[in-house]
Amino acid sequence: MNFLVADVGGTKTLLALACLDAGGWRFEHRTRLVSSDFPSAQDLIRHWLQTSMPKDRELAGIGLAIAGPVASVGGTVQAKTTNLDWPVMSELGLARELGATTVLINDFAAIGASLDALAPDDMVTLQSGANDPASLRLVVGAGTGLGTCAVGPPPRSRLFPGEGGHADFAAADDWQAALAQWVRGQEGRCSREHLLSGAGITRIATYLQEQSADGDLTQALREADPAAAIGELAEQGQAAALQVAERFVSIFGGQLGDLALPALPRGGVFIAGGIAPRWLRHFQAPGFLRSFRNKAPMQKLLEELPLHLIVHPEPGLLGAAVAVHRAVEPVGENA
Known part of the structure; x- marks a missing residue:
């Protein structure tokens, strides 16, 4: 079966x-x-169909992962791109105009949908835990923002995207508390996303730079993409950049533990987003797991949760494909 899938972002769309x-x-x-x-x-989509769709293939459906809110309105699913001045999309309207079953899914929910299709090589296990395949799963990912999505057990794998990234940041120690106070002075509040995102890496680096100036870090902060520049310095072993990476993954681990505690996703905790695969070795360092587990008296519970980092290059496309395939061939109610 063949499906057109797209990961629709405010700047680029991958089809x-x-x-x-x-x-x-x-x-x-x-x-x-x-x-x-x-x-x-x-x-x-018409442009892609005219220029890239093979003439000898039949299209079974269209799956679009949208960077923006997706909701059911008046009996049909609609979506609005956050950073594009596009008209509101509806599944029924697109299906009628394009002549194929169409599914709209939030871009982070699409990563949740991808879990059932990931191969072993698409993930790096950070903690084996005690997997319960009939239990809840949790996906958390940092990139432009911080996304969260709870995923039910297969085969139906219901998706429950949330906004955990916009909850207030809870500091784990005095240093984090001082950082949060500094962010509040600039932003009015300090959410998880203020620190766990590309912009968050820049904030952490700027705060550290104010404490102890470093020439290389100063130059990285002047680049068009400071987070990427800091990552490159860290790969080269530059001390100040390594400290930024260490602080970032420590904060990530602590917040991930906080997100996991309310529901204890024994089906697995999955780290997604654009930052984690590039910073894999920092997530594999001892400080990340130490922060994730440091939730006395619940350390043992967190040690039992499987924890994986997704390294699949295009989980949004994969999730869009899974979502539209399920629409064309739905799983039975009693499955």
Whole structure:
């Protein structure tokens, strides 16, 4: 079966033909387009169909992972892109105009949908734990922001995206408390996302730089993408950048533990987002797990949770493919 899938962002949209066979999912005819070059989702998709869709393939459906809110309104699912001046999209309207079953899914919910299709090589296990396949799973990912999504057990794998990134940040020690107070002085409050994001890396680095100036870090903070520049310095072993990485993953571990405690997702905690795969070795350092587990008197419970880091290069596309396939061939109510 062949599906058009897209990961629609405010700047770029990645499209591909998702093909499902006995070997699993594969993606062909990948195309990256500038989202703002098109006045609507329909125009962008028509362009791809005209320029990239193989003439000898039949399209079974369209799955779109959208960077923006997706909700059921008046009996149909609708979506609005957060950073694009596009008209509101609806599944029924797109299906009618494009001639194929269409599924709209929030971009982070799409990562949740991808869990059932991930291969062992698509993840790095940070803590084996005691997996319960019939239990809840939790996905948390840092990139432009901090996304969260609870995922039910397979085969239905219901998705419950949330806004845990916008909850207030709870400091784990005096240093974190001082950092949070500094952020509040600039932003009015300190949420998890203020620190666990690309901008958060920049904030942590700026705060450290104010305490002890470092020339290389100063230059990195002047770059167009400071977080990427800091990451490159850390890969080179630069001391100040390594300290930023250490602080970031320690904060991430502590907040991830806080997010896991309310529901104890024994099906696994999955770290996603654009930052974690690039900073894998920092997440594999002892400080991350130490912070994740440091929740007395609940350390033992957190030690029992499986913890994985997703390294699949395109989990949004994979989740969009899974979502539209389920719409075309739904899992039974009693499954």
